[in-house]
Amino acid sequence: MEDLDYIHFMQTKNIAIVGSGLVGSLLAIYLRARGHQVTVFDRRPDIRTVEFSGRSINLAMSVRGWNALDKVGIGDSIRELAIPMHKRTIHLVDQEPYNQPYGKEGEAIYSIPRGILNRKMIDLAEERGAIFKFNEKVWDINLPEAKIFTGETEKGEWQEYQYDLIFGCDGAFSRVRHKMQRRSRFDYSQHFLDTGYKELKIPANADGTHKIDKNSLHIWPRGEFMLIALPNLDGTFTCTLFMPHEGENSFENLKTDEEILAFWNTNFPSTKELMPTLLEDFNRNPTSALVTIKCYPWTYWNKVALIGDSAHAIVPFYGQGMNAGFEDIAVLDDIIERFNNEDWQTIFETFQESRKPNADAIAELSYRNFMEMSSKTAxxxxxxxxxxxxxxxxxxxxxxxxxxxxxxxxxxxxxxxxxxxxxxxxxxxxxxxxxxxxxxxxxxxxxxxxxxxxxxxxxxxxxx
Amino acid sequence: MEDLDYIHFMQTKNIAIVGSGLVGSLLAIYLRARGHQVTVFDRRPDIRTVEFSGRSINLAMSVRGWNALDKVGIGDSIRELAIPMHKRTIHLVDQEPYNQPYGKEGEAIYSIPRGILNRKMIDLAEERGAIFKFNEKVWDINLPEAKIFTGETEKGEWQEYQYDLIFGCDGAFSRVRHKMQRRSRFDYSQHFLDTGYKELKIPANADGTHKIDKNSLHIWPRGEFMLIALPNLDGTFTCTLFMPHEGENSFENLKTDEEILAFWNTNFPSTKELMPTLLEDFNRNPTSALVTIKCYPWTYWNKVALIGDSAHAIVPFYGQGMNAGFEDIAVLDDIIERFNNEDWQTIFETFQESRKPNADAIAELSYRNFMEMSSKTAxxxxxxxxxxxxxxxxxxxxxxxxxxxxxxxxxxxxxxxxxxxxxxxxxxxxxxxxxxxxxxxxxxxxxxxxxxxxxxxxxxxxxx
Structure with missing residues (x-):
């Protein structure tokens, strides 16, 4: 018994996760399953209490994502939120839509709205004993001592927290990575696409059914730009317009209602009836940028590690951003098990060495797939x-x-x-x-x- | 006269330069020559009042650097500090040294110690009416309003300054760029070499003469690593050991005096008599990292611009870091003249568009030249x-x-x-x-x- 207590004492770590998004929540669930104390910090309010932002692209969960959810026993509760998409439906101008199956019979990717998934994952993490601290802004990290400093403002009073380990799951513009970036010999790049995106929507029919085939990812490919639509459970579709920021067909050139409608009539005439709130959505929702971020190393000693977008943000054209982040966690968990949940220096080194080439590969594949979706499908x-x-x-x-x-x-x-x-x-x-x-x-x-x-x-x- | 006054009023700007290094000082001289008010901020003390750091590589001024100095009339005062090097002298183990001329008869690159050059350039800028504020730490920049915030500490009280234009000449780890980097659509990369460097020295003979040929850049090429020596006016040479941080022959493996001496006896036996303070220098001077930094855009509206290393830090193997920074300024000055010293939006856009491809090219050439110097010369x-x-x-x-x-x-x-x-x-x-x-x-x-x-x-x- 004394030995067992000793091992338990050695293994249980007091862990902070920065970021309560999808990757932060899933990591919290995994680390609780390994017996650790977990506190999740987020500078934003609890997503369960606020409206969604109008700048998200629907997620397409595929095998890597499901594997990571199933491994920790939460796949089935998430499946309830998802709609299978077995195929692409391609909509050309003046032509009947046609389908391209994604895989073999029975294979599909699954559409889930980011906000709904995130709310559910935070619920699941809390049920398993993770503590969430919302509206708590992390301004600084002491990497070698695994300390976190939070406060109302960057210049104001700060509160100091001490942990055994810190995970940065705070996304593409990670504060944790930002602190690591100021060290010598930290490789880093951020590269923006000339293409940006805007969220739009197709509402449900009056009876709550979908206006177009709900088991498809719909694409209106137009070369340099494209519109896509992914189904939601409530009968709506979340649409995304991908288009250059500047140039002939560009967000810059769609400023007035007249410009938007003229553009739509020329390029997406068949969607006009599907999108009665087009102008309202177009004017209200922001135009967002698309970035590929790479860095290395991802870890600091046995103290700090980056997981998901904070380590490797990618463009969304393979639908693999969330899947890659979830797979990070499943891979990390295998390595935690291999090293008995205790040699964190080796765990972190093994993780980053094995995972970095795969993060680079999916970044490259995602970058290339924009061409496939926007031009080649037609x-x-x-x-x-x-x-x-x-x-x-x-x-x-x-x-x-x-x-x-x-x-x-x-x-x-x-x-x-x-x-x-x-x-x-x-x-x-x-x-x-x-x-x-x-x-x-x-x-x-x-x-x-x-x-x-x-x-x-x-x-x-x-x-x- | 009223017209002239009006023009003068339009043209004269109140300009802040962040960084009093070589590029900041030369830019101050140029902008004074164009009639602007210039204040130079530096977080460090006045380099004229302190000892040098022991982490610098001697500069090799070549045509681009001289052109920029001559254009503003200060070439001759700098030439007094420089020693021409017409050739490389290659030192192999167990073989007589041999020479490789750099160019045609009369062509040479010029060795100047960074600290001595910097002191002189600050003197020249002050003589021309530039104001220097040393020990004043810039913590934040308001880009659209061209405001600078300084203070003792990042968390303490700040002083606010308002300018018409701000130039970031604050080097590879620029604060000004750092502020621009947090904006959307700012491309950025920092890539570190596995090779680092350490400053060493060859003292003068008792009579003040040089121990080896002073009109040469001396190289001891050894494949993965190399030693170089550049002459100073006082009879000494500034040496630099370039070597991998980790691996068989590496800084990591040279920790004890015994390890250093054994390594030196094997690889640089002929230098032992030249370097009586080898152990002392090796242990005192830091091991520094080598980084290539790229970013874009370099400018913000008509308010802020990055010049020199802050826009494009390169590795030192072509001896072009300072030359490229000085050429930036000469190119910018041509453009200022073309647009009548007043349309700063156009001046900045023209500057970054014309200069960026050249900055990328010298980054690539410098990266490749390490191979030439360390391996191919032998x-x-x-x-x-x-x-x-x-x-x-x-x-x-x-x-x-x-x-x-x-x-x-x-x-x-x-x-x-x-x-x-x-x-x-x-x-x-x-x-x-x-x-x-x-x-x-x-x-x-x-x-x-x-x-x-x-x-x-x-x-x-x-x-x-």
């Missing part, structure tokens, strides 16, 4: 490519896993998905240069060529 | 390459300007030097694969091949 060559890929995948599911499935319906590392995806893309590039490919795409020659190429590249069969 | 292939280049340059000085000369002995844009240098390197790569090139390097065939390649690539003759 391109005949891309559609032919997808058709050939689908045929090979259906026939040889262990030999050809599409890149999208490697990212979305797999828990294999992102870095592997990026590498394999590039090898597959090189094969498909060659296939599409074959004579008369539009006619021959379904021929045995094309199939042979692909299979032989796979063998030459020694692409190992990979299971999702 | 490589027979590299020596052969330089020999062929020298022959072609001597014979066709307008057709083949070596990359080093384009950077060091020219005022053409850095971006052009990078591009031309890459084209020339591609030609030399081909030349070095020619059969029996060691014997034939001086043959008409090789010469013909190079001239034909230059014509094919349409490399325009370029004058330094």
């Amino acid at each position: 391109d005949p060559n891309f559609i032919l490519r997808k058709k050939i890929e689908k045929k090979i995948t259906d026939k040889y599911p262990n030999k050809w896993v599409p890149l999208y499935s490697r990212v979305t319906f797999s828990h294999r590392p992102y870095a592997e998905a990026l590498k394999m995806g590039e090898e597959q893309a090189a094969i498909m590039d060659e296939v599409l240069t074959m004579d008369n490919i539009e006619e021959l795409w379904n021929s045995p020659e094309v199939e042979d060529f692909i299979l032989t190429s796979l063998e030459k590249k020694e692409l190992i069969p990979q299971k999702s | 490589d027979p292939n590299f020596i052969l390459r330089k020999k062929i280049e020298k022959k072609i340059t001597d014979k066709y000085p307008n057709k083949w300007v070596p990359l080093y000369s384009r950077v060091t002995f020219s005022h053409r844009p850095y971006a052009e030097a990078l591009k031309m240098g890459e084209e020339q390197a591609a030609i030399m790569d081909e030349v070095l694969t020619m059969d029996n090139i060691e014997e034939l390097w001086n043959s008409p065939e090789v010469e013909d091949f190079i001239l034909t390649s230059l014509e094919k690539k349409e490399l325009i003759p370029q004058k330094s």
Whole structure:
């Protein structure tokens, strides 16, 4: 018994998490499950008591996210909030919409509004004993001593807290990372896209049903810009307009109601009836920026670690920001277990070394996917490519896993998905240069060529 | 007269410069010459009243730096402090040192100690009416209102100053940039090298003369690490050891006197007699980090601009950090003149757009030059390459300007030097694969091949 008490004493840490968002809440649940005391700080009010902001993009939960939720036993309570989307529905101007399935029969990504999910996760964390301190602004961190300083204002009186460990889950513009960034030899980059975004909405029908197919992620691709819509349980859709900040078709050039309506009539005429509050939403909701943030190291001694967006903010075009953050936590938890929930120096080092290449890979994939969503989904060559890929995948599911499935319906590392995806893309590039490919795409020659190429590249069969 | 008064009133601005280093001092001199009121803030004490820090690398002033000094009429007073270095002297283990000239007859780079230069530049700026406020710490900037907040401590009482314009010349870890970085859509990156550096020294002979050739930049290249020495007017040399922070040969592994001496005996035996205070210097002087910093935009409205390291800190391997900062100022001054010393919005936009590609180019060239200095200077292939280049340059000085000369002995844009240098390197790569090139390097065939390649690539003759 004395030994057991001793071990318990050694293992239980007093832990602060900065940020009560999705990653902060899930980490709180995991750390409680490992027996630690957990306090979560947030500078904002309790999201359960306030209206949502009008600047969020709906989340698309996929296998990595679900794995992380199921591992700690909360997947089922979250599934109740989600709507499966099995396919993309592509809306071109003057053409009937058509569908592109995301994966195999039964595979789907799941639409969840960020605010609703966040409220639920905080409930679940509190039920498990995590303490939440809202409206408490963290202004400074003492990294080597794991101290947090909070107060009403940066210049005013501060309160000091001492912990064993601090986790920075405070998002893309993390205060915790900001403190680490002032140290020597901390690599950091923030790169903004020329494209920004604005939240819009499609309301429900009078009877509470959805105005368009609710089991789809709808895309209106228009080249440099696009509109998307993701379903909510209440019959509405959350829409997002992605568009350059400046230039011919840009937020800068949509200032007056007349400009907005003229733009909409030209580019999204079929949505006009779906969006009766377009002008109101457009004028009220802010135009937000899209950023990729990379940094390293993610940890400080055995004291402080960054998790989720604070370590690796990515653009939203693969729907993997939350999934990557949740997977961080599941990976960290495996490592915590491996090192007996106590050697935090080794836990942190192992975590950042194993996870950093995968964070870089999903950043790259997300950046590239904007082109796929906004331009290529409407391109005949891309559609032919997808058709050939689908045929090979259906026939040889262990030999050809599409890149999208490697990212979305797999828990294999992102870095592997990026590498394999590039090898597959090189094969498909060659296939599409074959004579008369539009006619021959379904021929045995094309199939042979692909299979032989796979063998030459020694692409190992990979299971999702 | 009324008109003239009006113009004078419009043109004269009340300007704050943050940072009294080399770039801040030179900018003060330039802005005084344009008739502006100038106040320079520095958080540190007056460098004229304190000892130098023991963490500096001697400067190598080259054409870009001299041009900027001469344009404002202070070149001659600085030349008195400088020693010309016409060549590299390469010191290999167990071999006689040999020389590599930097350019043509009469071309040289000039060694100046940073501290001595900085003291002189502050004197010159004060003589011209710039006000210096030392020991005044800038904690915050209001960008749109061009306000500066200073005080003893970040949490204490602050003093507020209002200016028309603010220039951030506060170096790689700029407070002014830091404030701009918190805005949306500000691209930023800081990337540290695994290699660090430490200042060491070679004292003068008893009679005040130099112990080794004073008109050389001395290099002891050893692959992953190297020692360099630059002459000072007082007979001493300022030395810098560049070496990885961690690994087999690293600062981490040189902790005890025994480790340092054993390392020195193996790698730099010929310097032992030159450096009697090696152990003392090694233990006293800090090990410093090397960083490349990029950001954009560099300016905020018509109010704030970053100049020098605060906008583009680079690694020191091309000796261009100060030269690039001084050239910033000369370029800015041309633009100020073009827009009549008054349209600061246009001046700032023109400046950042024209200068950013050149800052990126010298960052890339400097990063690559570490390999050249530490490894290639000792490589027979590299020596052969330089020999062929020298022959072609001597014979066709307008057709083949070596990359080093384009950077060091020219005022053409850095971006052009990078591009031309890459084209020339591609030609030399081909030349070095020619059969029996060691014997034939001086043959008409090789010469013909190079001239034909230059014509094919349409490399325009370029004058330094």
